[in-house]
Amino acid sequence: MTRIAILLGIAVAACANDPQYVQCGTSDTMDVCTIDSTMNQMGSGDDTFVKGSLHVPIKPETADLTKKRMDLQATMPDGVDVPLYRLDQYDVSVEYTVKNLDDKPGQIKIGLDGANETFAWDPSMIMPADDEAPPPPDLGGDVPIDIQAGGQYDGIFREDQLLEAAIDLDQITRGNINMYAATLTINKNDPQFQPLSAQMPPPPGSNDPPMQVADGPAVPRAAFRNFVRVDILLKTSSHMTLEFAIRVRPHVNDVIHDMGMDAPVAELTILDPPAYVPAYTP
Amino acid sequence: MPSVAEPVIEAPPRTASTGFFAEGGLGAVAYLPKTSKDAAVGPELSLRIGRDVFSWFSLGLFVAASSHEATVPPPPTGEWFQLYRGGVDGRLGGRIERIAFFVEGGAGIAMISSNVLESVMITDPGEKFAATFHGGAGLEYQLENRHYAIGLGVDAFLVPQFSTMKAISSRLYLRYTYGGG
Numbered sequence: 001m002t003r004i005a006i007l008l009g010i011a012v013a014a015c016a017n018d019p020q021y022v023q024c025g026t027s028d029t030m031d032v033c034t035i036d037s038t039m040n041q042m043g044s045g046d047d048t049f050v051k052g053s054l055h056v057p058i059k060p061e062t063a064d065l066t067k068k069r070m071d072l073q074a075t076m077p078d079g080v081d082v083p084l085y086r087l088d089q090y091d092v093s094v095e096y097t098v099k100n101l102d103d104k105p106g107q108i109k110i111g112l113d114g115a116n117e118t119f120a121w122d123p124s125m126i127m128p129a130d131d132e133a134p135p136p137p138d139l140g141g142d143v144p145i146d147i148q149a150g151g152q153y154d155g156i157f158r159e160d161q162l163l164e165a166a167i168d169l170d171q172i173t174r175g176n177i178n179m180y181a182a183t184l185t186i187n188k189n190d191p192q193f194q195p196l197s198a199q200m201p202p203p204p205g206s207n208d209p210p211m212q213v214a215d216g217p218a219v220p221r222a223a224f225r226n227f228v229r230v231d232i233l234l235k236t237s238s239h240m241t242l243e244f245a246i247r248v249r250p251h252v253n254d255v256i257h258d259m260g261m262d263a264p265v266a267e268l269t270i271l272d273p274p275a276y277v278p279a280y281t282p
Numbered sequence: 283m284p285s286v287a288e289p290v291i292e293a294p295p296r297t298a299s300t301g302f303f304a305e306g307g308l309g310a311v312a313y314l315p316k317t318s319k320d321a322a323v324g325p326e327l328s329l330r331i332g333r334d335v336f337s338w339f340s341l342g343l344f345v346a347a348s349s350h351e352a353t354v355p356p357p358p359t360g361e362w363f364q365l366y367r368g369g370v371d372g373r374l375g376g377r378i379e380r381i382a383f384f385v386e387g388g389a390g391i392a393m394i395s396s397n398v399l400e401s402v403m404i405t406d407p408g409e410k411f412a413a414t415f416h417g418g419a420g421l422e423y424q425l426e427n428r429h430y431a432i433g434l435g436v437d438a439f440l441v442p443q444f445s446t447m448k449a450i451s452s453r454l455y456l457r458y459t460y461g462g463g
């Protein structure tokens with residue numbers, strides 16, 4: 001009997017937590033999973049890019065999940081809101097394929113951005129403080145990749161990279177943490193982060209960094225926001241196409257729709273929150 | 283002294299045991315066109331339990347699991363999926379001394395572990411379960427112990443709802459028969 005129980009346990013475990021591949025579907029026609037570097041360019045000069053977006057097929061919160069969220073909220077310090085879609089509910093990764101349509105080698109950078117349920121991250125919406133300021137960072141990627149003439153490159157943003165990016169976005173938007181600091185440090189294993197006061201310009205003539213002080217209680221990891229939308233930026237001066245899909249691995253039931261973005265619209269929550277714009281950019 | 287002829291002792295026939303039985307098999311599943319261009323050949327593990335109703339007919343329950351690399355157009359690349367099958371089947375057979383031969387057929391349910399084949403429209407959005415039908419044949423060799431046999435089976439199976447997925451499943455198996463009949 002014990003052996004049968006063990007075998008059944010192994011069988012059930014083998015079936016659990018299988019990934020779901022999500023492509024652009026009929027539920028949101030604004031999602032774009034195939035982008036061409038010569039079409040719909042955004043930005044200017046050397047910073048032009050083409051953007052594609054794909055939502056995570058999240059479902060409206062069920063009564064059971066609402067109760068769990070309320071139970072979790074009761075354990076939080078005052079002032080910390082537990083989001084609807086959290087890190088512990090699902091993992092996301094992005095797989096992509098780039099094709100170089102030119103007859104000469106080219107170079108690309110692929111930026112990873114996205115949105116949680118409250119804010120989207122769009123570096124093009126952030127004005128640098130001055131001409132010498134570094135450009136606002138993407139949440140991930142942005143690494144040069146060489147592709148031979150007519151070649152193809154298959155790549156992936158792993159689950160841990162998306163996890164890091166989701167935490168960075170939450171730190172920047174909820175915690176007022178400097179965007180360079182958030183994206184240049186590894187936070188994926190942090191148990192919490194301390195929100196800071198809004199960044200303010202330093203006094204005239206001062207070279208000191210903006211003063212920030214702790215503002216409110218630390219946000220525990222259980223209340224970190226997860227991605228609800230993934231944005232992919234293709235940056236190249238060559239003629240290339242990029243096709244991508246996301247891979248979602250749900251850890252709880254009733255959060256991810258198993259029909260992906262082909263599910264009926266009424267059974268999905270499609271969130272497009274506003275882009276975050278800091279009060280001051282150092 | 284009169285000579286006494288030594289008695290001739292004939293070895294008893296090695297009658298194969300019949301009754302309740304269990305089989306465990308290892309093999310491979312290869313998909314047939316058009317699924318074959320999107321799913322590679324993969325290893326399979328199978329189990330079958332049943333009862334010999336007659337010496338020439340048995341009924342059984344089977345479960346099988348196979349694992350395959352999805353060779354769909356990228357993305358994604360290098361991803362694997364599992365196909366689980368379970369159901370009932372019947373087996374008609376005969377025996378010539380140590381060698382038994384059989385034909386079998388059955389029906390059941392198939393479950394696919396992921397939707398990675400959705401991009402090539404083998405599965406529909408949200409579809410994981412489907413009916414499956416199979417038929418095939420095999421040979422069995424009875425070992426010295428009449429309860430044990432080893433066999434080779436080859437089945438073709440069909441999953442109509444998964445875009446009429448067709449595949450060949452072949453396996454080497456070990457059979458143990460509990461009955462003494």
